[in-house]
Amino acid sequence: MANGSNKHRIALVGTGHRGAGMWGKELLAGWSDAVEMVGICDTNPLRLRRARDTMEAHDAPIYTDVDTMFAEARPQRVIVCTPDHTHDDIIVKALEAGIDVVTEKPMTTTAAKAKRIMEAERRTGRRVDVTFNYRYAPTAARIKELLLERAIGDITSVDFSWYLDNRHGADYFRRWHAYERNSGTLFVHKSTHHFDLLNWYLQSVPRQVFAYGDLKVYGRNGPFRGDRCRTCPHASHCNYFFDMSKDPWLEMLYEDPSREDGYVRDACVFREDIDIPDTMNASILFENGVQASYSLNAAMPIEGYRLAFNGTKGRIEVRQYEAQPWVEPPADEILLIRSFQGVERIWVARAAGGHFGGDDRLRNMLFREGMEDRLGQRAGAEAGAMSLLCGVAAATSMHENRPVTIASLLE
Known part of the structure; x- marks a missing residue:
């Protein structure tokens, strides 16, 4: 003020x-x-x-x-x-x-x-x-509450798979993100969201990472290529053709302004100089001993994630859909499976707005006075560093085919 x-x-x-x-x-x-x-x-x-x-x-x-x-x-x-x-x-x-x-x-x-x-x-x-x-999304907040309540005891391991569909995933390969020098790979740019969720859920930070990654769909794998979608001779038979002229918002922000700096928003996803992977897997060991198995795939027919926490007294499972070719209920289902006690199905309604209402909650936290932060959702520089360092460790491991410790990156 x-x-x-x-x-x-x-x-x-x-x-x-x-x-x-x-x-x-x-x-x-x-x-x-x-x-x-x-x-x-x-x-x-x-x-x-x-x-x-x-x-x-x-x-x-x-x-x-x-x-x-x-x-x-x-x-x-x-x-x-x-x-x-x-x-x-x-x-x-x-x-x-x-x-x-x-x-x-x-x-x-x-x-x-x-x-x-x-x-x-x-x-x-x-x-x-x-x-x-994503910390502020209603489902993420409910998962955090269950973990704080120790609903399944001590966490032993986590399975986390994130899927980007052929629209959203491809978009990263049209833009500046497609070069490691700009984005650090999707292990850094996109996975920082997911690694941060793991750090926040587990109240810990990664110790060591071993990862694999490869470019399987985009870049040099394309059957043909052009400079950009707007001028591409293959537009009529390319599944990844993107007509930006049909999006007035993007057209206004990027098309005419591209004459100022040369940056186009609809570059070909099959450019041969793309150097980031679209298919990634990582094994992460956290300081508190929890083991996590993580994957990110950027060319799927669905969008969303699978997440499961394995604990000493049970398991929590979540399957969240963001886009898919079938109708899903307008709520997320959390399965709370307590050992020897069966399953409890918890439905979490989605809120309006970006990231299932997370965007609005984040802006409230930052700009409304007196906001309570009982779940520790507000993230500072240390949280930002720990999530991106997990991604840097994964990218380094991918390139060098060896486990990478976070401590070694900070030396």
């Missing part, structure tokens, strides 16, 4: 889909009583102007560099929504300018960058929040 105002003075860096949407238009529409947008920054001037218009933040100054924005706009908090590998520079500059940070996940992409952010947070006394919205 500033000058007696009851609003948070916020600035936004990065006006792509997530920045202009969840942290721009949606935030200003639903939390206008709690936040004031005092600056918007992007390196693409046309996207920047269009994003401000669609946010209806007409009074907010726009900038193409963060240093000027921090000095002139003097925000209390900055929201970072740029490509993953750029997060650390922006976060550290903000902290050193006395500004708290809300950053999209992953917090960053390498161990060195994570150490840099945590050191800056300690040195400046400012705060970093990482936007792990």
Whole structure:
């Protein structure tokens, strides 16, 4: 708060889909009583102007560099929504300018960058929040409650499989995420969500990881390829053809602005220089002794996950569907299977909004005063680091065919 105002003075860096949407238009529409947008920054001037218009933040100054924005706009908090590998520079500059940070996940992409952010947070006394919205989903919260209640005793192992469908999964291979230098692979960019959930559920952190990964569907595996979908001669018979012109939101943010910086939103998923895997498996040993088996597949006909906790007194099973070619009930089923006692079926209703209502709950936690955090859902820099370091360890193990300890990454 500033000058007696009851609003948070916020600035936004990065006006792509997530920045202009969840942290721009949606935030200003639903939390206008709690936040004031005092600056918007992007390196693409046309996207920047269009994003401000669609946010209806007409009074907010726009900038193409963060240093000027921090000095002139003097925000209390900055929201970072740029490509993953750029997060650390922006976060550290903000902290050193006395500004708290809300950053999209992953917090960053390498161990060195994570150490840099945590050191800056300690040195400046400012705060970093990482936007792990899956913690706030109703089903995740109910699972956390059951584990805190020790409903199945001590946890011994976890089975966790996440499925990205042929729409969502393919999208990562159209964009900047398809190169390890930008995203750290999906082990970092996407799995950071899942590794964070495991850390949060288990109240522990990973000790050692052994992982495999390969590119099985996209990239060099394609039967044909072009530069991008809009100009592709194979569009009529490619299952992955994406007509961005039918999505006015993406068309507005990316098509004309691509002339400013060359970044297109519909690049071919079969580009031969794609260097991240689409099929991944990892074995994780946690500091508290729990063993976890994890997989991520990015070219499935379904979207969602399977999750099971094995305990000394039973088992918890969850199968959550986000998209599938059949009708599912509008609620999630948790099976609580106590040893020698049968099964209890727990139904958890889904809430409206992104991530089954998790997005709204996250924004409430960050910007509403007096929010209770009894489940420890609010995540800081250490949580951000522990989740991404698990991904870095998995990617390193995949490349070097050896187990990797988290301690070795931090040395």
